[in-house]
Amino acid sequence: MDIDSIGRAYAAVEGSIKIAKALAGASSAIEVAELKLRAAELINSLADIKIELAASKDEKQRLQHEIEELRDTLQLKATVVRLLDAFYTADAEGKPTGDPFCSRCWQVDHRLIYLSGPQIGTANTNCTHCRSSYASRRTPFSADKFIEANPQYLTKV
Numbered sequence: 001m002d003i004d005s006i007g008r009a010y011a012a013v014e015g016s017i018k019i020a021k022a023l024a025g026a027s028s029a030i031e032v033a034e035l036k037l038r039a040a041e042l043i044n045s046l047a048d049i050k051i052e053l054a055a056s057k058d059e060k061q062r063l064q065h066e067i068e069e070l071r072d073t074l075q076l077k078a079t080v081v082r083l084l085d086a087f088y089t090a091d092a093e094g095k096p097t098g099d100p101f102c103s104r105c106w107q108v109d110h111r112l113i114y115l116s117g118p119q120i121g122t123a124n125t126n127c128t129h130c131r132s133s134y135a136s137r138r139t140p141f142s143a144d145k146f147i148e149a150n151p152q153y154l155t156k157v
């Protein structure tokens, strides 16, 4: 429910209250007949409010889901580190460990997608999700072993 929807719902509630008050104070047959017409407007207003509230409920659920995703992303961000052209899970000391995740998927979509190993005849690792391709020498598998053999890269993390 955006600000305009809230304004419309509020106006519909105010109009409904006015009509209900007029109905309660009506005494003559003419007033009652006129108010019956306004009661029809009241029903329409209430139907509009019902629709706005349903939309508001959906929007609230969508926003809660988005908040949960952002919280998950923030938690993941604390446990992921970059090494060369890929991201890795960080160990307790903050060093990259395990196999590479796609940089594009992490940086654009905040999703951790493992890269698949080079196919025979190529020197590239690939993302099965976004189809990005990386030089396999810049996206090593078993990052801990890579760091052990190439400690000079650790300072660049």
Ligand SMILES: [Zn+2]
Binding pocket: 102, 103, 104, 105, 106, 113, 127, 128, 129, 130, 131, 132
């Ligand atoms: Zn990807």
